[in-house]
Amino acid sequence: MDIENILTSFSLKKTKVRKDVLSLFFHFNYALSQSDIIKELKFAYDETTIYRTINIFESKNIIHKIPDNLKKSSYAVNKELKTGKCSGDIHIHFHCDSCGHNFCISPEAEIKVKLPDNLLVSFVNIIANGLCSKCNDKNIQEN
């Protein structure tokens, strides 16, 4: 889906900052932290404008937050917007211990989590840690 169409379909005005922030999520294959986004766009916008844009995208479910063990949360664009396919189910997040990037991973089989009925679950967070393919390649070459 094209950036402008996404904004229109979520009833958001197509401001330049929204287009620029959303484009970044499609440009990188890993999840972006607030500081990654600020680093890319600080010459064009102030931090408050960027934070506000991220919050709007999160509240509209255009992006989702990936909590990180290191307190540096990052965000990824929701998969159905990237692939055009609606997944809607639980997916794994992968944290690379070497480069520190987070990735959304589609599991090969659907993950079903059954919790006691008296719990109201709002969010399930599964994080796998290790080396991403890029860092793992480097690791193999060096050894």
Ligand SMILES: [Zn+2]
């Ligand atoms: Zn890595």
Ligand SMILES: [Zn+2]
């Ligand atoms: Zn994700």
